[in-house]
Amino acid sequence: MKPVKVLTLSALVGSALVMGACGNNNADNGAGGNGEEGQDAQLQGQISIDGSSTVYPIAEAVAEEFMLEQPDVKVTVGLSGTGGGFEKFIAGETQMSNASRPIKDEEVQGLKDAGVDYTELQLAYDGLSVVVNKENDWVDQLTVDELKKLWLDNGKTKKWSDIREGWPAEEIKFYSPGTDSGTFDYFDEVILDGGQIDKSATLSEDDNVLVQGVTGDKNSIGYFGYAYYLENKDNLKVVPIVNGEGKAVTPDAETIKSGEYEPLSRPLYTYVSNSAVKEDEAVKAYTQFTLENAAALAEDVGYVALPEEEYTKQLETIEGLK
Amino acid sequence: MENTARVKSEEMVSRIDGRLAKNKVVKGIFLTATIFTSIILIVLLYRIISQGAPYLTWDFFQNFASRRPEQAGIKAAVIGTLWMMSVVIPTAAILGVGTAIYLEEYAKKNKLTRWIQMNISNLAGVPSVVFGLLGLTIFVRVFGFGNSILAAGFTMALLVLPVVIVAAQEAIRAVPKELKEASFGLGATKWQTIYRVVLPYAIPGIATGSILAFSRAIGETAPLIVVGIPTFVAFLPSGYLDSFTALPMQIYNWTSRPQVDFHNLAAAGIIILLAVLILMNSVAVWIRNRYQAR
Numbered sequence: 001m002k003p004v005k006v007l008t009l010s011a012l013v014g015s016a017l018v019m020g021a022c023g024n025n026n027a028d029n030g031a032g033g034n035g036e037e038g039q040d041a042q043l044q045g046q047i048s049i050d051g052s053s054t055v056y057p058i059a060e061a062v063a064e065e066f067m068l069e070q071p072d073v074k075v076t077v078g079l080s081g082t083g084g085g086f087e088k089f090i091a092g093e094t095q096m097s098n099a100s101r102p103i104k105d106e107e108v109q110g111l112k113d114a115g116v117d118y119t120e121l122q123l124a125y126d127g128l129s130v131v132v133n134k135e136n137d138w139v140d141q142l143t144v145d146e147l148k149k150l151w152l153d154n155g156k157t158k159k160w161s162d163i164r165e166g167w168p169a170e171e172i173k174f175y176s177p178g179t180d181s182g183t184f185d186y187f188d189e190v191i192l193d194g195g196q197i198d199k200s201a202t203l204s205e206d207d208n209v210l211v212q213g214v215t216g217d218k219n220s221i222g223y224f225g226y227a228y229y230l231e232n233k234d235n236l237k238v239v240p241i242v243n244g245e246g247k248a249v250t251p252d253a254e255t256i257k258s259g260e261y262e263p264l265s266r267p268l269y270t271y272v273s274n275s276a277v278k279e280d281e282a283v284k285a286y287t288q289f290t291l292e293n294a295a296a297l298a299e300d301v302g303y304v305a306l307p308e309e310e311y312t313k314q315l316e317t318i319e320g321l322k
Numbered sequence: 323m324e325n326t327a328r329v330k331s332e333e334m335v336s337r338i339d340g341r342l343a344k345n346k347v348v349k350g351i352f353l354t355a356t357i358f359t360s361i362i363l364i365v366l367l368y369r370i371i372s373q374g375a376p377y378l379t380w381d382f383f384q385n386f387a388s389r390r391p392e393q394a395g396i397k398a399a400v401i402g403t404l405w406m407m408s409v410v411i412p413t414a415a416i417l418g419v420g421t422a423i424y425l426e427e428y429a430k431k432n433k434l435t436r437w438i439q440m441n442i443s444n445l446a447g448v449p450s451v452v453f454g455l456l457g458l459t460i461f462v463r464v465f466g467f468g469n470s471i472l473a474a475g476f477t478m479a480l481l482v483l484p485v486v487i488v489a490a491q492e493a494i495r496a497v498p499k500e501l502k503e504a505s506f507g508l509g510a511t512k513w514q515t516i517y518r519v520v521l522p523y524a525i526p527g528i529a530t531g532s533i534l535a536f537s538r539a540i541g542e543t544a545p546l547i548v549v550g551i552p553t554f555v556a557f558l559p560s561g562y563l564d565s566f567t568a569l570p571m572q573i574y575n576w577t578s579r580p581q582v583d584f585h586n587l588a589a590a591g592i593i594i595l596l597a598v599l600i601l602m603n604s605v606a607v608w609i610r611n612r613y614q615a616r
Contacts, residue, residue, distance in 0.1 A: 048469070048565070050550060053578065060554045061389040067556045076552035076565045078469075079575060088550055093468065206578050208585075231580040301389050302580060 043070050045282030050078035051085025051098030052182050054225055055268045057301035058123055059098055062290050065297065069289075073282045082182040086271075090114050095276040095283050099269040100126070100182030101189075117274035119321070121291065121314050124298035124305055127251035128187060128264040129229035131236040133218045138167045141240040141248040144191065144263065150221065151176075151187075153196040160219065168219075174201035175213040175222030181205060187223060190263045211236070223264075226251055227302030256304040268303065277321050284318070291315045370596075374589030382590060386556040387572065391583030394576075396591055398555045402471070402566035403540060403598070405559055409475025410482065410539045415532060417479070418486030422528075425487075426494045427516055446484035453481040454548025462549060469550040472562045477545050482535040489531020493524040526610040533606035537599050543570040569595050 049059055056079045063075040080088065082099045089097035090110040103111075103120065111118060130147070132139050138160065142150070149163055151174065160167035176197060177183040184203075188194060204210055207224040214222040215235045229238055229251070240248035243262045255261035270290065276283040291314050295305035385395025421442075429435045457477025467473035497520050505515040546568055553575045555567040569591060576588035 046565075048552070050552065053575075056553070056575070057389060057579065060387065063554050064386075064388055064556065071557075074557050074565070075554070076469075076567075077554035078550055078552035080547060080550060084550075091463070093462075093550065207580070208578060225580070228580040231582065297389070 042072060043282045043285055044072045045074070045280055047073060047075045047096070047283055047286055048078075048088075048094040049076065049096040049098065049270075050080050050088050050094045051096075051270070052082040052100040052268070053079040054100040054126065054182060055098035055123065055270065057227075058268065058294065058298050058303060059096075059270070061297040061301055062286075062293060065293060066286055066289050070282070070285070073286065075286065081180055082185070083180065086110070089118075089271060089273070090116065092116065095273050095280070096287075097271045099271060100266070101185045102269065103271060118271045119274055119277070119317060121270050121272060121287075121318075122267040122306060122310065123270055123290070123294045124268050124303040125256050125265050126268055126303050127226040127256040127261050128183065128223050128266060129226050129251050130221065130223045130239045130241060130264070131214055131229055132221050132239055133214055134235060134237050135218045136237060139221075139237075139239055141242060143242040147191050147241070148193075150174075151198055151201075152192060153198045157200065158198070170219045173213070173217050173220040174198050175210040175220060176201045176203050177207060177210065177224060178203045178205040183207075183223075183225060186266045187264075225302075226256065226304070230302055253299075253304050257307070267306075268298075272318075274321055277318060284321075287318050288315060291318065370589045370592050373586050374591070374593045377586055377590035378593060382587075387554050387567075387575075391581060391587055394584075394587055396569070396572060396594060398558065399567050399569045399572040399591070400594065401558050402555070403568045405471045405562075405566060406475045406478065406568055407536065407540065409471060409562065410478045411536055413476060413479035414482050414486050414535070414539075418483050418532065419490045419528060421483075421487045422490030422494055423516060423520075426491055427512065427520070442484050442487050446488065449544075450481055450542050451544045451548055453477055454545030456480065457545060457549045467563065469552065469565055470563045471559055471566050474546060474549055474551055474566075474568070475562075477549055478539040478542065481542065481545060482539050485535035485538070486532045489535065490524070490528045493527025493531065494520060496527060497523045522613070526613040529609040529613075530606045533602050537602055540598060540602070541570055541595065543574050546571055547574075569598075 049063070051059075056077060059077045063077050067073065067075055077098075078085075078094075082101060085094070085097040085099065086103065086107045088094045090107070092114065130142065146163055150158070150172065158172050159169045160172055161169040163172075174197075176187070179197075188197070202210075202213055204213075207228045210222045210224050211228055211232050214220045215232070221239075229236060238250060240250045241261070241264055242248045243260065247260075249255050249261045251261045251264070256265050259265060272283070272287050277287055278284075291311050295308070295311060298305050381393075382395050383400070384397060385393055386398050387396075388394040425435065425439065429438075454477060457473060457480070461467050461473035461476050462469060465473075467476075501519050501523065502515055505519045510518070551567060551571055552565055553567055553571045555565060559566045573588050573591040573595065576584045576591065579585070
C-alpha cells in the first residue's frame with residue numbers, strides 16, 4: 001500500500017533529520033570548547049550523579065561551572081531523592097550520590113556488600129526553618145520540647161493553647177515535607193526521635209506546596225529548607241528556636257554557619273566512590289572542583305557555606321586517596 | 323370512550339410543559355458543565371501563558387539548564403524528548419498495531435484470547451510508576467541500557483502500548499465486513515486483505531488513537547524519575563545509549579525550586595510542552611482527514 005509506505009518513509013526521514021541535526025550541533029560544541037581551553041589538561045569521560053533534590057541546586061551549579069572548563073566531561077545530575085540515589089550508588093550506576101542526611105546503616109551495609117568504598121563529603125549547611133503564618137502574632141519562639149509536643153502524634157487534634165498557656169484555642173494545621181525526603185528524615189531524627197508525626201499533617205514532596213499551605217492559613221505551622229523561607233520571607237514568619245544554650249536563635253546565614261542555630265542546622269552531603277576517584281581522572285578533577293567551588297556556589301543557590309577550613313580538610317582527604 | 327380519549331389528550335398536553343421544562347433543565351446542566359470546563363481551561367492557559375511567555379526567548383531554546391534563571395534554557399530537554407519519542411513511536415506502533423491485527427484477524431475467539439484481551443485493558447489502568455519500576459529492572463539493569471534514551475523510550479512505549487492496541491483494535495473492527503469479504507471473494511489471501519483493505523481503511527482511526535497515546539508519553543514524569551533519567555544534562559545525545567533529559571523532568575525540577583523565576587521558567591517549559599502536544603494532535607487530525615477524503 002502506497003500511503004503506508006509514504007508514511008513510514010516520511011517518519012524515517014523526519015527522525016533522521018532530527019538526529020542529523022543533533023549530531024552536527026554536538027560536534028560543533030565540542031570543537032568550540034576544545035579550541036578555547038588551552039592551559040588545563042582536557043579530560044574526557046562521563047560522570048553520573050544522582051540523589052537528593054535538596055542538594056540538586058548545588059550539584060547543578062557545580063556541574064554547570066565544571067562543564068564550562070571541561071566540555072568533554074559529560075556530567076549528568078538526577079534527583080531521585082536521597083534514598084533513591086543511594087540505591088543507584090550501591091548498584092554502581094552513579095559515581096556520586098547527593099544526600100540531605102547522613103548515610104543510613106543499611107545503606108552502609110549495602111555498599112559494603114557491593115564492594116563500594118566511599119568518602120563522605122559535606123558541601124554546605126541548610127537551616128531547617130520552622131515557619132508560621134504572617135498573621136500569627138502569638139508564637140515568639142519555640143523550644144525543642146515544644147516542637148516535640150507540636151509535631152508528635154498524640155491521637156487528638158491539637159490546639160495552640162495545648163502547647164503554651166495563653167495561646168489561642170484554635171486547631172493547628174501542620175505542613176511537613178514527605179516521608180521520603182531527607183528533610184523529613186532529619187526532622188524525624190532530631191525532633192520526633194523516630195516517633196509518629198501528627199497524623200493530620202499535610203505531607204508534600206514539593207516544598208512550594210508547604211509554603212502555599214502556611215501562607216494561606218493563620219493557624220498553620222510548617223518546616224522546610226532555609227532557601228524556601230528566604231524566597232518567601234515576605235509571606236511567612238520564621239520562628240526562633242531555642243538552642244542547647246537556652247538562647248532563641250533565628251536562622252540566617254550567620255547563625256547557621258556558626259552552628260548557633262541548632263539543632264535544626266544540617267549539613268548537605270555528597271558521597272563519592274573511592275575507586276572512581278582513583279581510577280578516573282575526570283571524577284577526581286570533578287570532586288576537587290566541587291570542594292573548591294562549593295562555598296560560593298552553595299550561597300548562590302540559597303544555602304550556607306561551611307567554614308573555609310572544612311573544605312580544605314576534605315580536599316586533602318580526596319587528594320590522599322591513592 | 324370519547325370522554326376518556328379527551329381526558330388523555332388533555333393530560334398529554336399538560337405534560338408537554340413538564341417535558342419541555344425538563345429538557346431545558348438538562349440543557350442547562352450540560353451547558354454549565356461545558357462553561358465550567360472551558361473557564362478552568364482558560365484560567366489555566368491564561369496563568370501559564372502570562373507567566374511563561376516573557377521567558378520564551380531565543381536563548382531559552384539555545385541554552386542548557388543553569389542555576390541562574392535568566393541563563394537557563396530548555397535545549398537538552400526538547401532535543402531529549404524528540405530522541406525519546408523517536409524510540410517510543412516506532413516501538414509502540416509496530417508492537418501495538420501488530421498485536422491488534424493478530425487479535426482481531428488471526429486469533430481464535432476462545433478463552434485465552436479473551437483473557438489476553440482483558441489483561442491488555444487492565445494494563446491501560448496500571449499507574450505509570452509501575453511501568454517505571456519495570457523499565458528500571460528490565461531495560462536499565464537486566465539489559466544494561468543504563469539511564470539511556472533506549473531504556474526510557476522502551477519504558478514509555480510499554481506504558482502507552484495498551485492504549486495503542488485498544489485504539490488499533492477498535493479501528494480494525496470498524497472496517498466493514500463487505501469490504502473484507504469482497505477481497506476474499508476475489509481470491510486475496512488474508513495478508514493481502516489486511517495490507518490492502520483493512521489497514522488503509524483503519525489508518526485514520528489507528529493514527530488518532532495512537533497519537534493521543536504518544537502525547538501521554540511526552541507528558542509523563544513519574545516513570546522517567548523511577549528509571550533514573552537525570553535532570554541536569556548540558557550536552558546533546560549522540561546515540562541511543564547516551565544519557566538525556568526530557569521536558570517533564572525539567573519542568574518538574576523548575577516548579578519545585580524555591581525561586582519564583584524558576585516557576586516562570588517552568589511555565590515557559592509547559593507552553594513548549596503544550597505546543598508539541600498541539601502539533602502532534604494536528605498531525606493526527608491531518609492524517610485522519612487525508613485518509614478519509616480518499
